[in-house]
Amino acid sequence: MIRPEFVLTPLEMKQADAATIAAGTPGIDLMSRAGRAVADVAERVTARGGRILVVAGPGNNGGDGFVAAWLLAERGYGVSLGLLGNRDRLTGDAAKASRHWTGDIGAAEDLPFHEADLIIDALFGTGLTRNLEGAARLAVERMNMSGQPILAVDLPSGIDGETGSVWGVAVRAARTVTFAARKPCHLLMPGRAHCGPVEVADIGISPETLAATGADLWANQPALWLGALPRPGLASHKYNRGHTLVASGGATRTGAARLAARAALRIGSGLVTVASPPEALGVNAAHLTAVMLRGCDGPEGLHTVLKDERFNALVLGPALGVHANTRAMVAVAVQARRSLVLDADALTSFEGLASELHQAFRHSPTVLTPHSGEFNRLFSGHSDILDPPSKIERVRRAAFYTGAVVVLKGADTVIASPDGRAAINENGTPYLATAGSGDTLSGVIAGLMAQGVHAFEAASAGVWIHAAAGSSFGPGLIAEDLADLLPGTLRELLK
Ligand SMILES: NC(=O)C1=CN([C@@H]2O[C@H](COP(=O)(O)OP(=O)(O)OC[C@H]3O[C@@H](n4cnc5c(N)ncnc54)[C@H](OP(=O)(O)O)[C@@H]3O)[C@@H](O)[C@H]2O)[C@H](O)CC1
Numbered sequence: 001m002i003r004p005e006f007v008l009t010p011l012e013m014k015q016a017d018a019a020t021i022a023a024g025t026p027g028i029d030l031m032s033r034a035g036r037a038v039a040d041v042a043e044r045v046t047a048r049g050g051r052i053l054v055v056a057g058p059g060n061n062g063g064d065g066f067v068a069a070w071l072l073a074e075r076g077y078g079v080s081l082g083l084l085g086n087r088d089r090l091t092g093d094a095a096k097a098s099r100h101w102t103g104d105i106g107a108a109e110d111l112p113f114h115e116a117d118l119i120i121d122a123l124f125g126t127g128l129t130r131n132l133e134g135a136a137r138l139a140v141e142r143m144n145m146s147g148q149p150i151l152a153v154d155l156p157s158g159i160d161g162e163t164g165s166v167w168g169v170a171v172r173a174a175r176t177v178t179f180a181a182r183k184p185c186h187l188l189m190p191g192r193a194h195c196g197p198v199e200v201a202d203i204g205i206s207p208e209t210l211a212a213t214g215a216d217l218w219a220n221q222p223a224l225w226l227g228a229l230p231r232p233g234l235a236s237h238k239y240n241r242g243h244t245l246v247a248s249g250g251a252t253r254t255g256a257a258r259l260a261a262r263a264a265l266r267i268g269s270g271l272v273t274v275a276s277p278p279e280a281l282g283v284n285a286a287h288l289t290a291v292m293l294r295g296c297d298g299p300e301g302l303h304t305v306l307k308d309e310r311f312n313a314l315v316l317g318p319a320l321g322v323h324a325n326t327r328a329m330v331a332v333a334v335q336a337r338r339s340l341v342l343d344a345d346a347l348t349s350f351e352g353l354a355s356e357l358h359q360a361f362r363h364s365p366t367v368l369t370p371h372s373g374e375f376n377r378l379f380s381g382h383s384d385i386l387d388p389p390s391k392i393e394r395v396r397r398a399a400f401y402t403g404a405v406v407v408l409k410g411a412d413t414v415i416a417s418p419d420g421r422a423a424i425n426e427n428g429t430p431y432l433a434t435a436g437s438g439d440t441l442s443g444v445i446a447g448l449m450a451q452g453v454h455a456f457e458a459a460s461a462g463v464w465i466h467a468a469a470g471s472s473f474g475p476g477l478i479a480e481d482l483a484d485l486l487p488g489t490l491r492e493l494l495k
């Protein structure tokens, strides 16, 4: 079985490094393997004898660069090396690595970047903690301006390893080689856009050592949740594949609920019902076939409908309206302890009232699916949730606070569970940024929960499947297409 891919923070990577060193592998061996991995990639992408410039920084990232430089010189490339700062200021493994380099050492910012066939960026890795200024900034700007391909060592210099944000300016790499595991910056925006394709080199740090750091962040890939996906057996019938209820908005706001409902049906919920206000029954009836319809007037109506225990998953929010009634419907749903997906208006209705959601969902499986605008509105005034520089930390804190799994949507959707687990999604497409796409996602997640999938797995799988379906269509995608792309995506996944 394929293991889910851990994503390690710089701190966890340091712990894994230290544990490997404590278990008997000298640090210089790790650095030598890292530098060799960089040299191997450089060799693969540069014709023999080509001109390679190595830009080395004052820490261990620079140390990796020194190793790569002398290996590539040995392999017949024309290598020049520039260092930020003074050679005699190098310490530890980086100082050891630099002793192998017998060529000249120029200033990092003064290398003839335009003449390079390849630039190796070994200026800063995970140790960068402040804005780039002076010579460091100049070196990065000149690398970028050269127009020549840049191979980043560990991560593009100027990117923060933990958050993926830019420290003033950052290298735009053509490719990146990282070590042992990807870091958050390789998946989170804007870092991801600076990396190019990322290769992970094995430098002898075991998967067990990585896991022992207590890392609980993963790349959102099928290995994380495939085993939890429902596969109907011979004995399945529609009544044991769950029944999803989707609340509709008023007469002129019904489409969003139907998008969610169709997606829930396509993802395998045995039955799906749209709960419609009386004045919208006609318009809903005119557009529904396999999805069922039921009258449901506000919170009291929902309370009555939910007396039927068979409705085991519920979507509230799409086009439901921003008002107290929506908040009351959420309260009814929470009381009824059903699996719940809250999106759009169900979140915005709590703007400035997030304290009403404090630990509200700890007793029933709930997924909140805000985009960044909804997230910021919902938690306005909660600086403990909104202020951390790491998106992963913000989403985790929202999940701790509410007791729900939180999906913060975007190009780098993050999914976090109140138990601390988190995943970063990376198979999205900009074409998913279209009206109704989020409604479809809430239906997919609810439909999975209706079939008994736990909230974190349902949210993670839902996000990935929704994105894969959208990516399979590409240009011209509209939300109506998404539900009907789900069967193809599921067929691939489950074969
Ligand atoms: N298992 C692994 O992943 C391995 C990774 N290796 C490589 O090591 C680096 C991390 O090395 P580290 O020494 O911790 O950090 P850096 O090289 O990224 O940078 C630290 C040095 O940079 C100076 N610094 C920091 N910010 C700035 C700035 N804005 N301007 C100028 N200088 C800056 C910092 O100086 P201080 O004054 O802050 O102390 C340091 O001198 C990792 O990314 C991998 O490439 C190892 O090879 C082993 C295996």
Ligand SMILES: [K+]
Residues within 6 Å of the ligand: 061, 121, 122, 123, 124, 125, 152, 153, 154, 155, 156, 157
């Ligand atoms: K780098």
